[in-house]
Amino acid sequence: MGYLEGFGVTLRKWGEGVTTKEYRAGKAKKGEAPAETDQKRPKPPRAHGRHVLNKYEDGMEKCIGCELCAGVCPAKCIYVRGAENPPEEPKSPGERFGFVYEINYLRCIHCDLCVEACPTEAITETKLFEFSFTNRDDAIYTKDELLVGEDGKPQNLPWEDWRPGEDQFTSGWMRATAPAGRADYENRVAWSGELGYGVRAPEAGQEHEDPAPVEAADDHDDHGGHH
Ligand code: SF4
């Protein structure tokens, strides 16, 4: 294609209008409605974003400092140090708790192996993947930043771009294997209670589009309490 032909294409396209949409328009703070120009699509419930450290309904931390998540992480971006729980003021219901907990988001590939490895549903992922850092310290999330707030929801850190609803599906409830694969597990609760939400109702299986909440299964009678 010669120069003139190329310019001809440009001129022809000039008047056709814009077909792409502005992704970043209408940025809203957490809890606020996005502007009408916001073109971001809702994320699927199981999207993998930045992590949270969860708490039980009574506010105890779920992490027991076992370091399994750090051991399984292929990117070696989790740093955990467990410590004995102080008897007078235990942080977790186990003998130990996560004394130090850090995730380096300059390395994390959001594979969720840490989430799968965790025996207590302590570490799970939110839907948030849009966050930008201006220094290395911000990219390394500390335990204080990863722990859910008093409402059981992820904290909104200054460099994170949360949209309404994105903080809703962050728990072990979403981590749990869907019952659709095994009929035996349909409509059975297989996760512990959590701060701010209690015990989540079971997910719908293949045959149940809108199941009513059911009691925890007999062999899981500690749901709502601690592991
Ligand atoms: S999601 Fe994967 S890469 Fe990221 S911290 Fe967990 S195990 Fe490591």
Ligand code: SF4
């Ligand atoms: S987050 Fe889970 S796997 Fe990691 S140290 Fe805590 S309890 Fe163990």
